[in-house]
Amino acid sequence: MAQEDRVLSGMQSSGRLHIGNLVGALQNWVRLQDKYDCFYFIADWHSLTTGYANPSTIKESTEDLLMNFLAAGLDPDRCTIFIQSRILQHAELHLLLSMIAPLGWLERVPSYKEKQQELKDRDLSTYGFLGYPLLQTADIIIYKAKYVPVGIDQVPHLEISREIARRFNFLYREVFPEPEALLTEFPKVPGVDGRKMSKSYDNAIYLSDAPEVIENKLRTMMTDPARKRRTDRGNPELSPVFHLHNIFSSKEEQDEVAEGCRTAGIGCIDCKKILIKNIFRILEPIWAKRAELISNPRILNEVAEKGTEKARKVAEETMVLVREVMGLR
Numbered sequence: 001m002a003q004e005d006r007v008l009s010g011m012q013s014s015g016r017l018h019i020g021n022l023v024g025a026l027q028n029w030v031r032l033q034d035k036y037d038c039f040y041f042i043a044d045w046h047s048l049t050t051g052y053a054n055p056s057t058i059k060e061s062t063e064d065l066l067m068n069f070l071a072a073g074l075d076p077d078r079c080t081i082f083i084q085s086r087i088l089q090h091a092e093l094h095l096l097l098s099m100i101a102p103l104g105w106l107e108r109v110p111s112y113k114e115k116q117q118e119l120k121d122r123d124l125s126t127y128g129f130l131g132y133p134l135l136q137t138a139d140i141i142i143y144k145a146k147y148v149p150v151g152i153d154q155v156p157h158l159e160i161s162r163e164i165a166r167r168f169n170f171l172y173r174e175v176f177p178e179p180e181a182l183l184t185e186f187p188k189v190p191g192v193d194g195r196k197m198s199k200s201y202d203n204a205i206y207l208s209d210a211p212e213v214i215e216n217k218l219r220t221m222m223t224d225p226a227r228k229r230r231t232d233r234g235n236p237e238l239s240p241v242f243h244l245h246n247i248f249s250s251k252e253e254q255d256e257v258a259e260g261c262r263t264a265g266i267g268c269i270d271c272k273k274i275l276i277k278n279i280f281r282i283l284e285p286i287w288a289k290r291a292e293l294i295s296n297p298r299i300l301n302e303v304a305e306k307g308t309e310k311a312r313k314v315a316e317e318t319m320v321l322v323r324e325v326m327g328l329r
């Protein structure tokens with residue numbers, strides 16, 4: 001692990017950023033920016049692989065992500081922030097990799113069939129959706145990234161990336177290092193209904209939500225269903241509120257609310273008030289930075305411009321070699 005080692009990760013622009021994304025990914029990205037040469041980007045092409053029929057939200061989501069990247073502490077002077085679709089070299093490499101990518105490898109990626117099952121309302125028997133992990137591979141190896149901070153769900157994609165890099169190196173020349181997943185160990189963040197926080201469940205707390213909206217979402221959040229009256233004893237483990245305390249509150253507060261829940265010493269509203277206070281404490285600086293950026297939208301453009309230009313240079317350098325070894329120059 002060295003400062004020069006390159007780290008790369010991306011987020012799809014298919015929805016607004018929520019606090020699950022914040023603590024599960026973005027805060028980790030922020031921590032990594034002083035340890036490595038970090039490249040972070042918004043994967044707007046990837047959002048088309050499942051959302052091609054509804055492209056109208058992509059632009060808004062891209063802006064929301066970019067704003068939140070900065071608001072959460074990514075610093076354009078310490079990392080490279082860019083937008084995938086502005087670097088056509090990704091698409092060129094994706095095309096060239098498609099020549100050597102065995103169909104069977106792509107069809108075997110578990111998320112391919114799983115997502116098709118999950119998103120039954122969409123036709124995902126498309127070429128682009130099958131190629132999702134290949135586009136992701138191009139995103140990564142075009143920068144010769146060594147580490148890719150991702151959640152456990154992305155590990156099979158990383159495996160494909162390694163296999164494709166290996167195959168390329170074997171067929172032509174040693175060009176690409178095999179990228180490694182930098183696993184982000186993080187407990188699942190529950191949404192307000194107790195299921196995993198996700199934009200598709202409509203249970204998320206967004207960074208762009210107004211404080212009143214968040215307060216209301218948390219106040220009405222599900223608790224231990226067995227604890228109906230204030231005098232009923234509860235089991236904190238069965239309350240998603242407690243699981244959020246585990247992420248956002250101090251150890252003392254966690255012990256206090258757990259004990260209070262078990263003994264009916266504390267009511268659900270008081271327990272939630274502590275949580276609201278702690279979540280607000282984390283979000284307040286982010287809101288302040290967002291407000292600054294909203295009144296100064298030029299900054300976002302400049303950051304994206306500068307980062308994209310820097311990333312494009314690196315990507316183009318790789319492509320000069322790729323074209324050459326594939327007989328194109």
Ligand code: TRP
Binds near residue numbers: 150
């Ligand atoms: N597939 C990733 C996600 O859904 C986003 C992504 C696209 C990505 N390209 C990437 C992540 C390259 C890491 C590296 O979150």
